[in-house]
Amino acid sequence: MSEKVALVTGAARGIGLATTKLLIEQGWKVAMIDRDGPELTRAAKGINSAAPLTYDISIEDQVDEMMAEAIEKFGRLDAVVNNAGVADFGPIEETDFKRWRTIMDTNLDGVFLVSQAAIPHLKKTRGSLVNIGSISGLRASTLRVAYGTSKAAVIHMTKQQAAELGEYGIRANCVCPGPVRTKLAMAVHTQDIIDAYHDAIPLNRYGSEREIASVIAFLCSDDASYVTGQVIASDGGFDSTGVGLPALRK
Incomplete structure (x- = not known):
């Protein structure tokens, strides 16, 4: 295991940093x-390997x-975690094409570009895309x-990746986090929002970055x-709960 190498995008903070650790x-x-160089440098300080x-x-x-x-640095690639993403929430009528493209450029195009670049290297190791x-x-x-x-x-x-890359031994899976207790979320979520999420989530709480990282690492x-x-x-x-659960609990 000590020779295995992962590439994690959006690694300067949040789920990406937790997964790295x-x-x-x-x-x-x-x-x-990460594209935030100063924050990435701070995050990586003291992290060996x-x-x-x-x-x-x-x-x-x-x-x-x-x-x-990355290949020059480590010589191989066994897993890619496509974590980098941006969030810009707003009403549908206020979402112009520029705002749309800002989201798609990173959240969709970035995942595609990184995955495509990784495929030749993952074929050699029969690696994993997450x-x-x-x-x-x-x-x-x-x-x-x-x-x-x-x-x-x-x-x-x-x-699509799983269907087409399986013949090379490459696995592709997707992790979909729910509400996660990040510093950013806690800074912008009002108590009413926090309470509403707790009511709607069967486990009655936000997840942690470490909990999401555990699924990714698996x-x-x-x-x-x-x-x-x-x-x-x-x-x-x-x-799993869809709609109506908070009302049923009361």
Whole structure:
């Protein structure tokens, strides 16, 4: 396991950073990718077996350079975690094409570009793609026409990857987090929003970054050697309840 190498995008914070730390605990080496260079440098400080690489995965030329540098650094690639994403929530009528493209450039195009660049290297190791979707890609919600659509597309892309790359031994799976207790979420979620989420989630709480990372790490590992084409909602049961659950509880 000590020779295995993962590439994690959006690794400077949140789920990406938590995944990086967990994989390293499990013996992996990690290429940490993020376009926020200063934050990435701070995040990687003191993390052994990691290499911080500053690239924007929405730009094709940068993705090619990123992959070349990662392979030069580590010599192989066993797993890719397509975690980088942007969120810009707003009413559907206020979502113009520029706003739409800002979301798609990273959330959808970036996943495609990184995956395509990784395929030749993953074929050599019979490796794993783990794409990060969202509960918003599984069920519609207000203010998420661009974000939710981008994540729904990632879910379908994952299935395409599983269908076509399985013959090479490459596995492709998608993790769809529900509400996660990140610093950003806690900064913008009012108490009313927090209470509403708790009411709607069967486990009555937000998830943690570490809990999402645990699912990702499993899918990267040999323990998931016969798991591909799957969409796993790590969401405390949020997707399973649909509508009406809060009312039923009262």
